[in-house]
Amino acid sequence: MVEKKLTMKLLKEKYGVCRLEKTDPIPEWGRNSDFYSITKTSDELSIVCPQDSIPNDIKCEKDWRVLKVEGPLDFSLIGILASISDILAQKEISIFAISTYDTDYILVKDKEIDKAISALVNEAYEILKD
Template sequence: MIMSNVVLTMKLLNESFAVCRLEASEPIPEWASYGSFFSITKTAEELSIVCPQENVPGGIKCEPGWRILKVEGPLDFSLIGILSSISSVLAGSGISIFAISTYDTDYILIKDEKTNKAIEVLSANGYNIISE
């Protein structure tokens, strides 16, 4: 089913998050799994961690200052174009994203300084934005 005439609700999570990069050979650090949201992805090239910014110890390669908009779900796997629609709306206003998908929904990371603009743009394009 192509996403059309579907009003999506997105929830702004309270915390600030960091996107970290470790070497693929490193074990998953304990600090990575603290908090109500974290994402850990391991590939042959890297260990990528998204977690609350306050969890990240010094000396870790990371990009701090991200906020998360959670697409309220669960979303049916037959829906097509959710991330495409959101990213197109934001790209049209010069806002880049870092997206994470789970079984039930999608999470859109936006740099902290662009959050208010992103909420404004998404709201103007028919998305319902709520706060945690």
């Protein structure tokens, strides 16, 4: 019997990945949920949040689902994100990854989520539904 690798949880909502200008203020609509991610660089301001919160005039890519790696994960663990992305790459599933202090979040397009879950389960990952 194959030993379970990790447990992941599929979050309920659909999310959008937004691009704003680097000089734009962080909008309130991007901070109104249990899960959101805001990254500012010298080139842009990116926000990942529930797609229902995103105004129509914002440049974004919608219909992402989130798989949360159940953590917290120890910083000494090696290859978690690489392993997951490799499994999904072999099935030609594109991802958008977000890492936090405690864990990793893998975003997969909604149209590919069932295929992604199946691929991960076949590799001994446990998937919980939120």
